[in-house]
Amino acid sequence: MSDYRQITRQGLWENNPALVQILGMCPLLAVTTTVINGLGLGLATLLTLVLSNGTVSLIRGWLRPEIRIPVFVLVIAAIVTTIELLMNAYLHDLYKVLGIFIPLIVTNCAIIARAEAFAAKNPLLPSLLDGFMMGLGFTLVLVVLGALRESLGQGTLLAHAHLMFGDAARGLQITLVDDYGGFLLAILPPGAFIGLGLLIAIKNVIDERRQQADSAVKAPAAVAVENPA
Amino acid sequence: MSHALLRHMSVTAVVLGLFAFTGTLLVSSTNLMTEERIAENEKAALLQTLNTLIPRQQYDNDLTSDRIAVVNKEWLGSSQALMIYRARLGQKTVAAIMTVVAPDGYNGNIRMLVAIKADESLYGVRVLQHRETPGLGDGIDVDRSPWVHQFDGRSLTDPDELGWNVVKDGGVFDQFTGATISPRAVVKAVHQALLYYHRHRQMIFSTPAIMPEKERKHE
Numbered sequence: 103m104s105d106y107r108q109i110t111r112q113g114l115w116e117n118n119p120a121l122v123q124i125l126g127m128c129p130l131l132a133v134t135t136t137v138i139n140g141l142g143l144g145l146a147t148l149l150t151l152v153l154s155n156g157t158v159s160l161i162r163g164w165l166r167p168e169i170r171i172p173v174f175v176l177v178i179a180a181i182v183t184t185i186e187l188l189m190n191a192y193l194h195d196l197y198k199v200l201g202i203f204i205p206l207i208v209t210n211c212a213i214i215a216r217a218e219a220f221a222a223k224n225p226l227l228p229s230l231l232d233g234f235m236m237g238l239g240f241t242l243v244l245v246v247l248g249a250l251r252e253s254l255g256q257g258t259l260l261a262h263a264h265l266m267f268g269d270a271a272r273g274l275q276i277t278l279v280d281d282y283g284g285f286l287l288a289i290l291p292p293g294a295f296i297g298l299g300l301l302i303a304i305k306n307v308i309d310e311r312r313q314q315a316d317s318a319v320k321a322p323a324a325v326a327v328e329n330p331a
Numbered sequence: 332m333s334h335a336l337l338r339h340m341s342v343t344a345v346v347l348g349l350f351a352f353t354g355t356l357l358v359s360s361t362n363l364m365t366e367e368r369i370a371e372n373e374k375a376a377l378l379q380t381l382n383t384l385i386p387r388q389q390y391d392n393d394l395t396s397d398r399i400a401v402v403n404k405e406w407l408g409s410s411q412a413l414m415i416y417r418a419r420l421g422q423k424t425v426a427a428i429m430t431v432v433a434p435d436g437y438n439g440n441i442r443m444l445v446a447i448k449a450d451e452s453l454y455g456v457r458v459l460q461h462r463e464t465p466g467l468g469d470g471i472d473v474d475r476s477p478w479v480h481q482f483d484g485r486s487l488t489d490p491d492e493l494g495w496n497v498v499k500d501g502g503v504f505d506q507f508t509g510a511t512i513s514p515r516a517v518v519k520a521v522h523q524a525l526l527y528y529h530r531h532r533q534m535i536f537s538t539p540a541i542m543p544e545k546e547r548k549h550e
């Protein structure tokens with residue numbers, strides 16, 4: 103049980119693929135111009151991670167060490183191609199927006215890193231959970247970065263939601279500032295780097311505060327132990 | 332090479348081969364399953380774009396199939412084949428929608444659709460694909476600004492030759508604040524498309540349509 107909790111914490115926070123491992127930068131920086139783009143690519147990555155971790159975990163008994171990497175690449179490429187085809191067929195509008203970034207999931211090192219570091223050594227269930235949590239951690243960063251850049255860059259949130267959720271979602275768009283002139287820097291690539299840098303900095307500050315709070319709590323206890331001696 | 336090594340290699344190769352086979356099986360069966368739907372999606376998306384230029388009621392042919400491919404780098408901006416879709420109502424020719432490329436955008440090619448009525452005036456223009464600067468040059472995209480509607484109803488005589496320029500160059504079409512290059516490229520490409528249409532109208536409508544893939548396979 104605590105094992106599963108540990109996997110969850112690793113994926114979402116302590117070993118977050120985007121904020122700590124700094125993996126998968128190419129799609130992360132390129133796609134996060136809006137919340138919806140980030141969410142779309144995040145979910146596709148999550149699905150790929152779960153499927154590839156599951157597959158790698160299942161076949162780990164037959165894997166010879168020397169062909170390990172080619173097989174991982176093959177598994178991931180096959181899964182991504184399948185997802186790409188299915189998206190093109192069933193979520194065509196979103197595919198038109200994310201189309202060129204979907205094949206890039208193949209080169210998202212977060213996926214091969216999880217196959218190598220986790221799924222190849224663990225049973226099916228923990229591997230699936232690890233894929234899911236790592237994917238979720240990645241998606242959350244994509245969404246937050248997308249929200250940051252979209253709100254600063256064009257003064258809206260959830261624009262083009264209908265690409266993902268159909269026409270009914272057109273009303274989801276939130277206009278934060280009417281008649282907003284737009285802040286070009288946030289939408290261009292430098293905005294992605296600056297935004298991600300900010301997020302990493304915020305995470306580090308939170309970690310540091312928590313560590314300080316932890317040691318502040320522990321310190322008096324240590325003193326109390328020392329006193330009798 | 333030792334016998335043991337050879338044996339080991341063969342077994343490993345077979346294992347790798349099995350993985351390759353299974354992966355390929357998955358991908359090709361998905362491809363087969365989705366092929367038709369993807370083609371339909373692409374056709375529907377194209378038709379939707381075409382219909383924003385020509386209202387549904389004004390033609391009755393299969394617009395996305397009644398098409399020809401032309402290559403003319405000098406007038407249409409690309410050395411690759413570009414599609415021209417032909418709208419007809421009964422025997423009457425209604426309009427041609429030409430795919431043209433403005434090769435001189437700020438950031439590479441701008442692909443657009445130019446719809447020209449039989450009387451040589453414009454139904455309208457839509458930019459399909461561009462990489463112009465967000466917030467500056469991307470106003471040529473109808474999702475970003477209504478700029479492109481300036482072309483609606485225009486023709487070679489309205490405005491005259493000199494008028495087919497952005498205001499900055501002495502013409503009648505607005506540029507954007509801080510961005511002249513993208514609008515200039517679009518205005519030039521639309522003008523060229525009108526000239527091409529004027530010279531080749533006969534050919535555009537009388538050339539037989541490209542046969543769809545499926546029928547070609549049966550030949």
